[in-house]
Amino acid sequence: MHCWDPRIETMPKEDLQKLQYRLLKTLVYRLYSFSEFYHRRMKEAGVHPDDIRTLSDIRLLPFMYKHDLRDNYPNRIFCAPHDEVVRYHVSSGTTGKPTVVGYTRKDLDLWTTSLARALTSCGLGRGDVIQVSYGYGLFTGGLGLHYGAERIGAAVLPTSVGNTERQIELMQDLKATAIACTPSYLIHIGEAAERMGISIKNDTDLRSAIIGAEPWSESMRTRIYETMGVKAYNIYGTSEISGPMFSECTAQQGIHIWGDIAYPEIIDPVTGEVLESGESGELVMTVLQKEALPMIRYRIGDITRIDDEPCACGRTHPRIQRITGRVDDMLIIRGINVFPSAVEHALLGIPELAGHFLIEVDRKGSLDDMIVRVEVAPEAFSDRINDLINIKKKVEHTLKSALNVAVVVELAEPGSLPRFEGKAKRVIDRRVI
Ligand SMILES: [Zn+2]
Incomplete structure (x- = not known):
């Protein structure tokens, strides 16, 4: 196994939980002291930072919802001083008012580190040419993967979305070994290549695909491998927690959530009760180290379960299984x-x-x-x-x-x-x- 950060990624579980507790405690004190929004929220819920005595006391803290970001548009709940914010991303707002996410320099570094670990766990590194065919811009996919790929020493081919024939030519000419894009765009590239008389399997060096931002299935994974000779890896994240951050490792038994970066919980979407490990329910995420827009117990709305068993790859961080639906449905x-x-x-x-x-x-x-x-x-x-x-x-x-x-x-x-x-x-x- 090759890890980006072996000391952290293979840390004994007990040590990881101690680290998570320390990070949570620091985060809660900081927000209670310096953020009007979180201070009010915790007061309303009748919880004080001193009440957090173990990691599982996180369940005393109130949830955060997407509407909290919308109601405080554009940046009223940001916790970093204005001049420390170095990047904004904005969600598309297909189901309402857009949400704005801000990043300090440290936030960007942490996001990039998270992706460096993820891409390394997919077997990528120095010598790889990674074609980033996610949209570059307000959407987090393009720039997120771009910096993650650069961090591991791979060469980035920043093609973004569109102009598919040119993408395929560049993939051939510059010998791209991996591509990061949505599953539907990968299928589209495969079909377009076929029309051009090019076999992705035989005429290119492409061997891996890092795909996400849309639901996809195991049968799609098989189809991609059989038709294109490409091993597809699932990547996960939403803009509210920074963007794409977590991916499968080469064992492909779930998506590793880096425990020093985020703390996942699975809850019953109706009662809000935390479910036992292994049970399926709504994914709630706390980002433990984020400055500009901290997220405590953010209700993502995706349905999955957590697998806390040791992974075949040797990493100790918990995994979430493939998303099986949305709470809204x-x-x-x-x-x-x-x-x-x-x-x-x-x-x-x-x-x-x-x-x-x-x-x-x-x-x-x-x-x-x-x-x-x-x-x-x-x-x-x-x-x-x-x-x-x-x-x-x-x-x-x-x-x-x-x-x-x-x-x-x-x-x-x-x-x-x-x-x-x-x-x-x-x-x-x-x-x-
Ligand atoms: Zn693993």
């Missing part, structure tokens, strides 16, 4: 949290189905009813009623064990369920709340 059925993405995931494993489905939720009396309509694959569709009953039973059983709630399954003929362009609307909720 969650349904509560008879008191149980159900994610449409979990339904999708369970259905993917049933070969008799075509992959199209629709969830309908209704309330009969005081009970919620959830009906999942699934389309049978043409090759599995049969005139024999017994065959269809068996498929229905199989789907009901699979969903019951995946969701912990009984659902009614209705089979639909091949081609009969709606198709979606862009974001699919697979849930119809008829309950009046």
Whole structure:
């Protein structure tokens, strides 16, 4: 194993937790003393920095939400003096007012260090040529990866997004060995290369892809490897915590969250209770060392779970598993949290189905009813009623064990369920709340 920072990355767990506690304590005292926003928040929650006596006392602190940034637009909750801020990034604001993130010199250095560790853990380093095809600008992807790649001594090819044919020519001419971009842009590059008569697998040196900023799946990873000969690594981060910061290592068993930089928690999105290690819920992140815009218990809204077991790579820092959905999409059925993405995931494993489905939720009396309509694959569709009953039973059983709630399954003929362009609307909720 090659680490960027071996002393930190393979630190014994107990030492890492001691370090996290010290950093948390310092952060909380600083914010209570110097930030009007955090001081008021902690007062309202009835918590004083002296109450934080162990690392798990973090759960006494109040949550932070995206609307806290929006409500204080553009920079009213920044904690660093104005002249110490050296960079701004701004989120696109597709779902409301944009949010502004600021960085001091130390914040930028920490972000870059985080990415240097991440890129090294993907097997990259000096001698690599990393093509950064994330957008450069207000979005954090381009500049974030750019400085991380430079830090590890790789050569950066800052192509940004667009002009795909030229990107492919430069990839060939300058012998790029890795690319950082969104999964959809990587697929687009692969298809464009094919049209140009270029095989990424045989005619370029590209061997790794650092992809993120959009959801993607294990089947996409396989497809990228088979068609392009490229090993894809998942990278994670949101602008509120700095930008992309964490990635998988070569063991590809989850995304390492550098514990000296951030402290992740998984909570029940409804009650806010911290869940046991290994349980799936909403990811909450505290950035332990950030000056301009500290984030304490920030509710990211992504659904995942934490794996705290030792990683095959030897790093001791916890890992989060692939994001399986967003809290905003969650349904509560008879008191149980159900994610449409979990339904999708369970259905993917049933070969008799075509992959199209629709969830309908209704309330009969005081009970919620959830009906999942699934389309049978043409090759599995049969005139024999017994065959269809068996498929229905199989789907009901699979969903019951995946969701912990009984659902009614209705089979639909091949081609009969709606198709979606862009974001699919697979849930119809008829309950009046
Ligand atoms: Zn690892």
